Amino acid sequence: MRIDVLTLFPGMFEGPLSHSILARAREAGLLVVETHDLRQYAAGKHRVTDEPPFGGGGGMVMKPEPIFAGVESITAAHGPGRVILLSPSGARLSFEVAERLSKSDHLLLVCGRYEGVDQRVADHLADEEISIGDYVLSGGELPAMVLIDAVARFLPGVLGDPEAPRNDSFSAGVLEAPHYTRPRDFRGWTVPEVLLSGDHGAVEAWRKAEGERRTTRIRPDLLKENLPKKKLTDG
Ligand SMILES: C[S@@+](CC[C@H](N)C(=O)[O-])C[C@H]1O[C@@H](n2cnc3c(N)ncnc32)[C@H](O)[C@@H]1O
Numbered sequence: 649m650r651i652d653v654l655t656l657f658p659g660m661f662e663g664p665l666s667h668s669i670l671a672r673a674r675e676a677g678l679l680v681v682e683t684h685d686l687r688q689y690a691a692g693k694h695r696v697t698d699e700p701p702f703g704g705g706g707g708m709v710m711k712p713e714p715i716f717a718g719v720e721s722i723t724a725a726h727g728p729g730r731v732i733l734l735s736p737s738g739a740r741l742s743f744e745v746a747e748r749l750s751k752s753d754h755l756l757l758v759c760g761r762y763e764g765v766d767q768r769v770a771d772h773l774a775d776e777e778i779s780i781g782d783y784v785l786s787g788g789e790l791p792a793m794v795l796i797d798a799v800a801r802f803l804p805g806v807l808g809d810p811e812a813p814r815n816d817s818f819s820a821g822v823l824e825a826p827h828y829t830r831p832r833d834f835r836g837w838t839v840p841e842v843l844l845s846g847d848h849g850a851v852e853a854w855r856k857a858e859g860e861r862r863t864t865r866i867r868p869d870l871l872k873e874n875l876p877k878k879k880l881t882d883g
Pocket of ligand 1 (some may be wrong): 733735736758761762765766779783784785786787
């Protein structure tokens with residue numbers, strides 16, 4: 649998969665992309681991520697990328713021309729891709745959205761800053777707007793990194809165990825069961841006996857029940873959301 653990122657702050661991506669799973673995915677050629685400095689697509693000596701809002705009000709708004717020029721230049725060089733504008737007004741990023749996006753060959757992520765991005769980008773350039781949650785960050789860079797990480801986990805070969813995403817929280821509409829490792833007894837807090845039993849069936853049943861119990865306690869909304877889906881699959 650190829651992901652191009654249009655941003656005023658390409659340097660912000662260096663750390664997250666050069667560690668752990670994302671670094672290995674890139675080294676293995678499973679994921680190509682290229683950041684593009686939005687300023688290079690801005691016209692004039694001062695390469696202005698933002699202007700005050702029409703209608704007044706505080707803050708600055710990102711101009712459409714450099715963003716359109718950047719996306720068009722990336723598309724000309726690397727072929728068309730799905731254009732995603734990171735925005736608090738977008739649809740919420742979820743397990744399902746990340747899995748769907750992982751099936752694209754090419755994503756182009758547009759990172760906003762300031763008060764946001766001229767609406768014509770959302771209306772006439774972006775294929776979709778995505779939010780990473782109901783809070784406002786200072787820019788689209790951290791949301792883009794979150795999206796890249798969430799999507800990359802679904803790419804074949806990125807995780808050692810290809811079944812791993814299927815066992816993660818949210819995959820079956822519930823949170824996953826708790827994990828334990830050595831020591832068996834830490835300060836008197838012991839590991840559930842069933843995990844030491846060697847009985848794979850019992851472990852599986854315990855994990856399923858624990859996942860459902862935690863979901864009921866911590867995220868009952870997930871169970872409600874998944875009720876219609878479950879009914880459909882149940883026929
Ligand atoms: C300070 S925010 C703009 C917030 C905007 N004035 C509003 O109230 O919706 C600047 C940029 O950060 C990014 N951003 C902030 N919060 C986000 C979120 N929850 N999800 C995705 N992108 C976000 C977007 O690209 C946005 O254009």
